[in-house]
């Protein structure tokens with residue numbers, strides 16, 4: 006028979022050795038464990054090392070600045086850049102003014118966006134307004150479009166001649182426009198608010214939809230006045246949604262690049278992101294890296310605040326139980342005016358910009374809006390000297406096709422990688438749940454979300470600009486774009502992957518373990534086939550966001566790796582607004598189609614893509 | 618030989634001790650039920666046997682084979698343990714047909730197509746699934762899915778079958794059907810079955826051995842009928858049986874071979890069971906426990922008066938709630954009868970059915986004594 010005491014005969018040391026050896030062997034042969042280590046390596050390489058490199062680059066002397074620092078040598082540790090940004094005679098221009106501008110714009114833009122979003126959400130969800138479905142889906146369109154669509158349209162309409170070039174439509178019709186309408190903070194705030202209000206609209210809208218009307222009715226029964234009900238009951242319940250959309254909006258505002266660059270640069274109105282870009286352009290990467298660090302810290306601070314504030318109050322939104330269908334507020338006499346107002350608003354932020362952009366592309370001489378000025382040149386024209394420096398129309402222009410192809414290539418490769426890693430991250434995080442490594446992986450995958458896109462671009466630039474030991478110089482290569490886009494989208498891919506894994510549960514795989522299937526067989530035959538929809542959203546969201554990303558890639562692309570987004574930016578930089586507009590329209594068409602497909606296939610609504 | 622032996626098995630997650638120093642032997646060919654309240658560590662125990670969870674300490678043997686030893690760091694992979702496992706959620710693979718579900722494990726054993734086909738059809742015919750082989754799990758009812766899960770585990774012909782509350786998702790009638798089905802499978806295959814449940818009726822009606830657990834510890838390992846009659850401690854007495862056992866709190870005194878249990882207003886005289894072999898201390902706190910079917914109404918011998926609070930005929934028998942002062946008991950009568958509310962009855966206990974437990978430790982004192990006398994307590 007068996008002896009249960011066979012172990013006690015052995016000495017302690019051999020036992021320990023045997024245990025360690027056996028355990029070690031199992032850990033090494035344990036796929037989730039191996040994967041965690043592998044993924045940890047990927048994260049360290051794609052997220053941690055770049056971050057460290059950013060900090061490192063901000064405190065080491067660049068070759069260009071060796072003359073400015075007494076006795077400085079390249080690669081030496083220095084506080085030169087920090088000093089220049091924070092405490093020198095150019096700090097004002099380099100940092101403090103842009104910081105103030107950034108804060109001003111972010112706060113006012115958020116306030117405006119939230120007001121619009123709340124009103125729209127309330128009207129669409131809680132009143133008896135007609136065309137609800139149409140309004141509901143139209144309201145989120147501005148967020149789907151590239152963020153600078155509205156700014157380009159604004160320029161096309163409101164431009165004045167201050168900075169030379171052609172006039173806007175209004176000036177053409179004889180309206181004299183002051184600078185503050187054409188450029189600077191006011192148009193930036195408006196255009197950004199019009200792009201970001203869907204955050205609030207979606208979050209507050211769903212809070213209002215889930216909101217238990219019984220609370221409202223209870224207050225009514227108790228004899229509360231309508232105004233008190235609104236303040237004490239509705240507002241209290243919706244407040245967390247408003248707050249979280251405020252933080253979401255404002256942190257986007259801090260990193261936002263394209264709108265300020267289009268509407269602020271012409272009059273030298275700088276925010277942190279455009280200031281950072283300018284520093285990179287003028288060959289002062291050190292300053293740019295310091296500014297990037299500040300932007301990241303600001304974003305982290307906001308996230309921290311939001312966790313502090315929302316952590317406690319979140320439960321308000323998730324009132325469970327079957328709520329009766331909300332009683333719709335009767336607009337009565339106001340029904341028609343409100344409908345018209347909402348319709349007009351949505352018309353102005355969706356149809357008008359696109360129409361204006363489109364119209365502009367058909368005008369041979371910019372700013373002359375008459376029929377004989379009509380041309381298809383900017384779309385399909387052959388190269389004509391004197392018109393946009395002899396460039397052919399965009400559909401005939403090889404650089405358009407090259408950029409389009411690059412964009413698609415980037416989208417496909419980055420999103421395929423994202424899907425791949427998303428599933429692996431999800432699998433590993435869920436399987437290793439409860440262990441420290443799982444928590445670490447989960448948190449690491451979230452980091453890129455905290456970093457404003459343009460700062461993320463700067464991080465990658467700082468790491469890959471030159472060769473560093475085992476890390477090759479990738480600047481100018483397409484691979485760099487893929488890596489950056491992939492890493493930036495890790496949070497969404499990981500989230501999609503782990504929620505799909507969570508839904509699947511562990512028993513489906515365990516049944517396979519019991520049946521004797523090895524890890525690869527389990528993955529191939531049991532898990533992956535059940536992850537299709539998770540995989541799809543882990544792929545599609547990064548694809549769409551890669552297609553319309555500008556601020557991150559703008560500092561990573563080179564003429565050889567031009568994308569559609571950077572192409573529009575470049576055209577507008579040259580002053581070829583028509584070309585820029587035409588490319589944006591092309592982009593809009595592609596994105597809308599992709600979004601449509603995504604929605605059709607996954608049945609998911611846009612709120613999941615809030616980050617994208 | 619495929620008995621399962623757990624020796625000093627402990628499983629901890631941080632501060633949570635799910636299984637605590639568990640010694641348990643599951644005999645070859647037995648149908649052992651692991652019974653206990655929610656969270657007592659049944660699933661954890663089962664998963665450790667299957668190899669899906671690794672014990673923090675202890676050893677597990679299946680047959681002669683050491684499959685886990687924390688001390689030496691040995692842990693044999695789940696598949697090498699030769700066990701089948703049925704999950705509470707069934708864990709059928711939704712993208713495979715019934716046929717593919719059953720065949721998967723056989724494919725993993727690299728059997729040839731023909732053998733697989735025969736084995737699948739055999740397992741399917743046991744479970745009456747022949748017509749459903751080409752359906753997907755989502756196209757089956759809960760009961761059919763359950764049978765697919767069974768067929769899938771049976772097809773590779775494991776030595777031991779582990780089941781985690783397999784019937785809890787079925788409705789009452791199907792559950793009854795499946796119980797008979799499972800018992801037949803056990804009789805036919807003579808597999809060692811370890812079956813987890815928190816339903817004491819299920820355990821008692823199916824098992825050849827019941828292991829009662831509480832807070833990760835084994836309370837009693839017993840033949841199901843003995844378990845009901847001779848619970849080791851107050852917890853088992855309470856947990857097994859429905860309605861729950863009636864309890865009276867009091868103090869015990871020994872007088873010339875007779876035990877007297879004094880409660881607030883009564884003194885029960887008990888003839889101790891000859892098999893009882895315990896020392897009591899005079900005045901010790903005890904719990905006197907009687908099952909509802911061991912209460913006799915209108916008893917001419919040793920009896921005492923109680924009031925009928927209400928009676929609930931079920932058709933086959935009747936539950937009667939009796940009160941006396943602050944004391945309440947539930948009696949079960951084997952006839953259907955509606956008794957007049959508030960009438961007085963004399964109540965006695967069937968011989969050798971009065972259980973006594975130490976109130977402080979919960980351990981059993983008496984296997985079953987007989988009530989031989991009763992007096993009203995006088996204030997002393």
Ligand SMILES: Nc1ncnc2c1ncn2[C@@H]1O[C@H](COP(=O)(O)OP(=O)(O)OP(=O)(O)O)[C@@H](O)[C@H]1O
Pocket residue numbers: 439630633634635653654655656657658659660661662815
């Ligand atoms: N992965 C885990 N991490 C931490 N604690 C766990 C884990 N799994 C189980 N536990 C804890 O271990 C204890 C025993 O759990 P187990 O699932 O074995 O209970 P059970 O007897 O099967 O209960 P039930 O009847 O509800 O299924 C519980 O307190 C549970 O909370």
Ligand SMILES: [Mg+2]
Pocket residue numbers: 659660661781
């Ligand atoms: Mg369980």
